[in-house]
Amino acid sequence: MTYKFNIAHLYAPYLNIYGDIGNIIALKQRCQWRGIEVSVESISSCQEIIGRDFDLFFIGGGQDKQQEVIAYDLAKYAKEFKSYVDDTNCVVLAICGGYQLLGHYYKPHTGDKLPGISLIDAYTVASNTRMIGNVVVKLPDGSTLVGFENHSGKTHLGSQIEPIGKVLLGCGNNGEDGGEGAHYKNIFGTYLHGSLLPKNPNFADKLILLGLQRKYNIKELNPLVDDFENLAHNLAVNFKR
Numbered sequence: 460m461t462y463k464f465n466i467a468h469l470y471a472p473y474l475n476i477y478g479d480i481g482n483i484i485a486l487k488q489r490c491q492w493r494g495i496e497v498s499v500e501s502i503s504s505c506q507e508i509i510g511r512d513f514d515l516f517f518i519g520g521g522q523d524k525q526q527e528v529i530a531y532d533l534a535k536y537a538k539e540f541k542s543y544v545d546d547t548n549c550v551v552l553a554i555c556g557g558y559q560l561l562g563h564y565y566k567p568h569t570g571d572k573l574p575g576i577s578l579i580d581a582y583t584v585a586s587n588t589r590m591i592g593n594v595v596v597k598l599p600d601g602s603t604l605v606g607f608e609n610h611s612g613k614t615h616l617g618s619q620i621e622p623i624g625k626v627l628l629g630c631g632n633n634g635e636d637g638g639e640g641a642h643y644k645n646i647f648g649t650y651l652h653g654s655l656l657p658k659n660p661n662f663a664d665k666l667i668l669l670g671l672q673r674k675y676n677i678k679e680l681n682p683l684v685d686d687f688e689n690l691a692h693n694l695a696v697n698f699k700r
Contacts, residue, residue: 462671463496467513469557470521470529471501477609478653479519479554485656485663486515493681495667505536513549514670520555520610520652523567523585530560530573537576544578544646550670551578551646554655555610558641558648559583565612579643580617587611593698594629594651596639603627604639605658605695606651614650616641623649628698645669658695660688 468483483499490497502508508516521529533540544551551561559565562581564572575582589611596604604624613633616622622631622638631639631650640649647666649655656663664680671677 460675461494461496462675462677464490464498464515464667464670465513466497466499467502467508467511467516468499469502469505469516469518470532471519472503473525473529474519474521474554474557476520476522476555476652477607481653482519482552482554482656482663483517485660486517486667489660489663489683490667492683495671504532505540508543509536509539512547514673515550515552515666516544518551518553518557518560520557522556526556526560526565526567526573527570529556530565530575533560533576534574541576541578548645548673550666552666553646553648554652555608555650558650559612559614561641561646561648562614568611579641579646579648580620581614581641581648583612583614585611586613588613588634590630590634590650592629593695594631594639595627595696595698596624596629596631596651597627598624602661603692603696604649604651604655604662605692606649606655607653608650609652610650614641614648623647657688658691660685660692 561578562575565583568585591609623640
């Protein structure tokens with residue numbers, strides 16, 4: 460049986476900073492290595508997803524100017540997008556600016572609040588502190604995520620939502636509460652940019668498996684030889700600022 464995995468790259472022309480396309484490349488390649496038929500479609504407006512079938516939505520990061528353009532389109536179709544995610548149990552991976560817009564709002568340094576879609580219980584306020592550098596995160600199962608952050612927005616989670624993990628190195632959501640990212644159902648938000656999935660093959664495979672399980676009776680993916688990926692991961696874990 461050939462599995463099919465459909466990825467929607469939301470706002471690809473606008474939100475693709477710090478190598479966020481690397482996450483799409485990693486997902487696509489890891490599917491192809493397993494013989495999984497994968498498609499990636501660049502989506503410029505949420506209007507384009509209505510009536511379609513996607514297993515994973517990816518939203519990258521961008522500058523405030525790009526976020527302002529995206530925020531109002533996303534808000535316009537917030538009801539449809541939220542219903543789609545709830546009804547299909549598809550996977551959402553949002554990075555930095557995309558992550559911020561999944562919450563209630565993002566307040567930049569100047570201008571009005573940018574509306575979020577309240578897909579997750581969180582909000583973000585720009586600060587005067589630039590949080591930049593390598594990050595190591597400890598997950599609840601004891602494993603680690605590594606990546607690179609570059610943001611001034613401070614994201615705060617509500618009481619009913621958990622971070623992806625605990626920051627061991629770096630700032631994470633806000634540099635204050637020790638959490639990085641947000642996890643709710645099959646929705647994942649994080650400040651870790653384009654090196655996230657290439658350096659974290661286990662996490663990439665988790666997203667692929669979750670996306671496939673909404674359509675197929677599959678319990679695990681065929682293993683891959685991840686020697687180089689794990690080497691990159693371990694070097695990042697042992698990195699010293």
